[in-house]
Amino acid sequence: MSRTLAERLNLILDRITSEEFLQNQGLGNEIGFWIFDYPPECELDVRAFLDGTVLPALGKRVPTIRAQRIDLFKLILELLEERGLLDKVIQMQLDKGNDAVLAPLRSVLKEDKLAQRIAQQLNLEDIDMVILTGVGASYPMVRTNTLLSALHPVMGNTPLLMFYPGRYDGYSLNLFSKMADDHYYRAFRLVE
Numbered sequence: 001m002s003r004t005l006a007e008r009l010n011l012i013l014d015r016i017t018s019e020e021f022l023q024n025q026g027l028g029n030e031i032g033f034w035i036f037d038y039p040p041e042c043e044l045d046v047r048a049f050l051d052g053t054v055l056p057a058l059g060k061r062v063p064t065i066r067a068q069r070i071d072l073f074k075l076i077l078e079l080l081e082e083r084g085l086l087d088k089v090i091q092m093q094l095d096k097g098n099d100a101v102l103a104p105l106r107s108v109l110k111e112d113k114l115a116q117r118i119a120q121q122l123n124l125e126d127i128d129m130v131i132l133t134g135v136g137a138s139y140p141m142v143r144t145n146t147l148l149s150a151l152h153p154v155m156g157n158t159p160l161l162m163f164y165p166g167r168y169d170g171y172s173l174n175l176f177s178k179m180a181d182d183h184y185y186r187a188f189r190l191v192e
Contacts, residue, residue, distance in 0.1 A: 011191045032159035033187040040165035040176045066127045073134035115150035136165035
């Protein structure tokens with residue numbers, strides 16, 4: 001019998017505060033990449049639970065568990081703004097449509113560049129985990145499986161937890177439970 005989303009959400013905190021999670025134990029030398037997948041229509045509920053329950057509780061632990069949240073969509077907007085491209089991209093989208101904007105965006109938002117930008121924002125010695133959100137809003141500009149692969153060499157032993165609006169079966173990512181991405185098998189489902 002599968003668990004409800006509420007039951008799965010209530011298991012997150014115990015899982016990410018465990019020594020096994022924080023120390024990457026029992027992973028057979030795999031990097032500690034974890035995915036919490038959920039129905040896309042529950043995005044606001046998941047976001048509210050993360051902001052209202054999980055993140056505040058981490059700071060109240062003794063010792064405090066230091067998590068750094070990276071919102072992928074906000075990161076993209078910051079990068080475009082820094083390069084003076086955000087207004088141009090918005091205008092191009094209005095004038096020519098989504099498809100016309102995608103190719104130029106993909107060249108600017110290559111996943112290896114995004115991984116390096118994420119690494120610049122992290123001080124891995126001062127945090128216990130990274131929480132990656134904003135994945136759904138970033139599609140189709142960024143491919144999640146490629147970004148995760150690009151993050152492997154930069155994360156060291158720091159666990160990464162990605163909140164994923166779709167389905168992850170341990171082998172494949174299926175964004176919005178409709179769009180199959182390439183196979184990605186180097187992450188673990190946080191909660192079944």
